[in-house]
Amino acid sequence: MMTFFENIGRGLRLKISRLGAATRLFFTIISYSSESFKRFNLTIREIYFTGVLSLIIIVVSAFFVGMVLGLQGYYTLQKYGSSEAIGVLVALALVRELGPVVTALLFAGRAGTAITAEIGLMKATEQLSAMEMMAVSPVARIVAPRFWAGIITMPLLASIFSMVGIIGGYVVAVPLIGVDEGAFWSQMQANVDFSYDIVNGFIKSLVFGIACTIIALFEGFDAPPTAEGVSRATTRTVVTSSLAVLGLDFVLTSFMLTV
Amino acid sequence: MDRIKLDAWVGIFVALGLIALMGLAMKVGNLTSNDIKTTYVVTANFENIGGLKPRAPVKSAGVVVGRVDSITFDTKIYEAIVTMSIDERYVPKRYVCQYLYRRLTW
Amino acid sequence: MKKDLIVSIKDLAFGYAERQIHRKINMNFHRGKVVAIMGGSGCGKTTILRLIGGQIKPTSGHVEVDGKIVHEQGRKGIYELRRKMGMLFQHGALFSDLSVYENVAFPIREHTDLNEAVIKDLVLMKLNAVGLRGAHNLMPTELSGGMARRVALARAVALDPDIIMYDEPFAGLDPISMGVICDLIRTLNDALGATSIIVTHDVTETFAFADYIYFIADGIVAAEGSPSDLKKSQLPFVKQFIHSEKDGPVPFHYQANEYTSDLGL
Numbered sequence: 001m002m003t004f005f006e007n008i009g010r011g012l013r014l015k016i017s018r019l020g021a022a023t024r025l026f027f028t029i030i031s032y033s034s035e036s037f038k039r040f041n042l043t044i045r046e047i048y049f050t051g052v053l054s055l056i057i058i059v060v061s062a063f064f065v066g067m068v069l070g071l072q073g074y075y076t077l078q079k080y081g082s083s084e085a086i087g088v089l090v091a092l093a094l095v096r097e098l099g100p101v102v103t104a105l106l107f108a109g110r111a112g113t114a115i116t117a118e119i120g121l122m123k124a125t126e127q128l129s130a131m132e133m134m135a136v137s138p139v140a141r142i143v144a145p146r147f148w149a150g151i152i153t154m155p156l157l158a159s160i161f162s163m164v165g166i167i168g169g170y171v172v173a174v175p176l177i178g179v180d181e182g183a184f185w186s187q188m189q190a191n192v193d194f195s196y197d198i199v200n201g202f203i204k205s206l207v208f209g210i211a212c213t214i215i216a217l218f219e220g221f222d223a224p225p226t227a228e229g230v231s232r233a234t235t236r237t238v239v240t241s242s243l244a245v246l247g248l249d250f251v252l253t254s255f256m257l258t259v
Numbered sequence: 260m261d262r263i264k265l266d267a268w269v270g271i272f273v274a275l276g277l278i279a280l281m282g283l284a285m286k287v288g289n290l291t292s293n294d295i296k297t298t299y300v301v302t303a304n305f306e307n308i309g310g311l312k313p314r315a316p317v318k319s320a321g322v323v324v325g326r327v328d329s330i331t332f333d334t335k336i337y338e339a340i341v342t343m344s345i346d347e348r349y350v351p352k353r354y355v356c357q358y359l360y361r362r363l364t365w
Numbered sequence: 366m367k368k369d370l371i372v373s374i375k376d377l378a379f380g381y382a383e384r385q386i387h388r389k390i391n392m393n394f395h396r397g398k399v400v401a402i403m404g405g406s407g408c409g410k411t412t413i414l415r416l417i418g419g420q421i422k423p424t425s426g427h428v429e430v431d432g433k434i435v436h437e438q439g440r441k442g443i444y445e446l447r448r449k450m451g452m453l454f455q456h457g458a459l460f461s462d463l464s465v466y467e468n469v470a471f472p473i474r475e476h477t478d479l480n481e482a483v484i485k486d487l488v489l490m491k492l493n494a495v496g497l498r499g500a501h502n503l504m505p506t507e508l509s510g511g512m513a514r515r516v517a518l519a520r521a522v523a524l525d526p527d528i529i530m531y532d533e534p535f536a537g538l539d540p541i542s543m544g545v546i547c548d549l550i551r552t553l554n555d556a557l558g559a560t561s562i563i564v565t566h567d568v569t570e571t572f573a574f575a576d577y578i579y580f581i582a583d584g585i586v587a588a589e590g591s592p593s594d595l596k597k598s599q600l601p602f603v604k605q606f607i608h609s610e611k612d613g614p615v616p617f618h619y620q621a622n623e624y625t626s627d628l629g630l
């Protein structure tokens with residue numbers, strides 16, 4: 001019986017010490033970040049690998065999500081005779097929640113795991129050690145550019161997601177179902193507020209970007225230098241990032257709705 | 260992957276992201292109807308502000324004509340004082356303010 | 366005036382919470398010499414290289430490189446020292462996303478302001494020294510183990526370091542590649558006037574070209590001397606190692622119960 005609690009205690013202590021280590025990595029990255037901007041092409045390269053290569057999955061997912069929102073939303077709204085509010089529903093759902101959150105989850109799965117695997121592998125093949133011995137800081141050269149790329153990429157991807165999702169909702173609502181086009185857009189414009197909805201959504205995607213990127217970088221940096229270690233680390237990246245995103249979403253949403 | 264192609268793709272990506280953001284701001288939100296012009300200040304007393312917050316839009320006939328600047332409490336008359344900035348172009352003869360879920364209409 | 370003693374290790378102790386690896390190590394490395402560090406697996410040979418390079422700190426004692434105590438240096442100081450060192454890792458540790466050319470050019474680009482034309486000449490010279498000038502466009506994944514190691518060697522000597530360290534350079538190589546590496550270690554060392562420190566198991570090759578050898582066992586320097594001295598040594602540990610004897614101070618059997626009781630007799 002006691003061992004059960006011992007295990008929980010030990011596991012909890014381990015997780016907290018990892019959280020501490022990840023925070024330390026965050027501050028180390030910040031202090032070593034000057035290189036990422038002085039040699040901006042390092043960061044640009046990483047923006048390509050995290051952002052550009054994620055575009056397809058983001059755009060396709062967004063389109064489908066928007067279409068489903070259109071369908072589901074219409075089906076429910078027309079029961080109350082409010083089918084013209086479909087534009088508002090799709091836009092608000094995407095901009096406030098689905099855009100930032102789903103983008104973050106997809107990002108963690110695609111770009112996050114790639115980052116973890118890459119860094120884990122570089123650690124396992126002693127490339128990071130080699131760089132250190134050549135008096136080049138691996139944090140400055142490898143880790144920090146990926147961090148800044150992740151922060152820049154996430155809000156852009158989330159905006160693209162929301163926009164494409166709205167287009168998907170439009171495609172279902174107006175040509176397919178027959179909702180009035182004017183009503184679709186004007187209701188949306190009347191009820192989506194820039195400061196509250198769009199800016200808040202942007203802030204959310206920024207926070208999610210920081211969280212997912214740090215988790216991916218930390219798991220890669222911390223992974224045991226074996227094949228099994230790296231594969232376990234990529235799994236942990238996805239799980240931890242997803243939980244972090246959903247948890248942060250709740251915190252941010254409650255904060256934004258009350259303030 | 261040579262540098263030029265990489266830079267080009269990143270440029271396209273960032274442009275797409277910014278266009279999406281602009282699109283959201285303009286078409287979807289109500290940024291365009293924001294008054295960037297000069298404004299004048301109006302104060303109104305409310306018995307209950309409900310969920311009203313600073314930066315909430317102020318509308319007349321459904322059109323955004325201003326924004327709420329600040330909300331304070333007057334200890335003498337025990338009412339909320341809402342200060343708002345209205346676009347200079349719109350100066351009606353009479354002001355009647357009605358609170359309508361997070362936004363003011365008058 | 367350059368000192369003759371370029372690296373010296375005094376009373377070094379190092380270990381982790383679970384295990385004490387070094388108890389009291391004393392070593393001296395002189396300029397221009399090729400020195401080998403040998404010993405059984407897990408005796409802490411590679412750890413010594415890391416201690417010299419400042420990647421880890423000793424628990425007591427110190428390592429002195431070119432007159433400066435390594436673990437007392439700040440971030441800048443350590444990087445200054447590392448610029449005088451070149452290290453060849455066990456499997457090369459080439460950057461997998463850069464070509465052979467870019468790999469060798471990496472330290473030059475990071476630490477000098479030379480223009481592209483000069484860099485190109487330097488890189489091709491270093492690659493030529495290891496015999497791989499024609500491979501400069503290949504990617505690391507396209508190289509064999511021996512070739513990768515040679516490229517890594519070219520990279521390690523790109524800035525003409527004073528100290529070149531080798532972590533098990535002969536591990537897993539075919540005889541020809543082994544001969545090539547041996548030759549390169551000696552030639553490069555003499556050409557650059559550098560000091561080479563080699564961590565290895567390989568007796569035959571090392572004894573053929575090293576100037577001085579240190580044997581590590583039980584956390585201390587068990588034996589040291591020139592190859593000819595050690596071949597004559599009567600120390601049981603040295604004899605077992607040099608003559609590849611199955612049993613001796615390093616036992617064959619892992620600690621276990623009595624054989625008869627294990628079999629249930």
